[in-house]
Amino acid sequence: MADKPTIKITAGPYTFLAKFEAAAPETSTVFLSMLPYRQKLIHVRWSGEALWIPLGEQKFGLGFENHTAHPAAGQILFYPGGFSETEILFCYGNVAFASKMGPLAANHFLTIVEGGENLRALGELVLWHGAQDVTFEVTNPQT
Template sequence: MDMLLITAGPYQFLAKFESNAPKTTAVFRRLLPYRKQLIHVRWSGEGLWVPLGDEDLGLAFENHTSHPSAGQILLYPGGYSETELLFCYGGVSFASKMGQLAANHFITIVEGNEHLRALGELVLWKGAQGVVFELADDDR
């Protein structure tokens, strides 16, 4: 199982790819290392997102959910709303101005969960933070 190191703002998280989202995982792995900015969601609750606009990653729905848990990362392949990553730090009901959405849960944070709320509040009160997704090595 390949592990990911996620550096978001001043925090680091160790995460794993979900085996029940193989197509989403394969597409995302080709993008690594992946560098973007996290901003706070507008409609969904306690989550951060990476807006990807009309970027077409060639994905469909695999194991989609509208109610992810803290520490889960989803990829919405586009359609009713723009393509995006959703990084959950608390209670989330995934939605847009168009209404409820569902996205592929393809990454789960397995270490560093104690920093999720602090990251979410940092982005909420201080603004966008850099995020880097990369394959973890043996040391981390």
């Protein structure tokens, strides 16, 4: 997805760079329109080693594309809603994406390409010390 910029993610004391996934063009376009985006990361309730940003009942007109229920560390997913609330999932380890309704799948639209060595530290920081600020913003593609 050469036409999409690199995304700088500042989460707690850590910085990551992420690239959009070519297989999720609609999700990537919607997310790009939200930038810069500031929120809090909290630890997931059901899914394992992941952080999330609940978006409640917000609707973005997205369907499923490049969706998975078992993302890898460094993958960022967008769940467009339906069986559970709309959310962004930030994976730092083993994940089986689910809600109290059962297994879910979400759109894998961003992948961490720099800073991945700090994913576990961020996850454990949120787990043991609570919500952390997160900012997603466009960065210069040459950084």
